[in-house]
Amino acid sequence: MKQERHQTTNGIEIHNFEHDINKMLEYLKGGAELRLPTKRIHLAGKSGAPRDTFQSKLNQVWRYGADVKKTEDHTRIIKTLENICNWIKVQR
Incomplete structure (x- = not known):
């Protein structure tokens, strides 16, 4: 987003990605x-x-109180989300 001089998702086509974090990251x-x-x-x-x-529905998982069944999957997802957050911070 920084490369395209955007501070928010307003004005770019990111809304077409719905909740698919992988598609957003690819973009x-x-x-x-x-x-x-x-x-x-x-x-x-x-x-x-x-x-x-x-993954495109993960936002619904915790929102509605479900848990990821396998601990290793849960750990991997959380670690990946933390890595995404850290990457975003560097992009500012």
């Missing part, structure tokens, strides 16, 4: 190491019923 030329997993993510829903989702 912003973030490195491959910043990508969230593209495989199916197994969840443990509030009711205990297993569900699956993809």
Whole structure:
């Protein structure tokens, strides 16, 4: 965004990406190491019923109280999100 002289997402086509962080990162030329997993993510829903989702829906996972079933997947997702935050800080 900085390269295109934008301070916010207003005025750029990023809204077409909805909640897909990987698509946003691709547009912003973030490195491959910043990508969230593209495989199916197994969840443990509030009711205990297993569900699956993809990275483009991760914002819904914690918002509605579901948990990522595998600890290693949860840890990897959190670490990747932290790396994305750090990358954003450097871009300012």
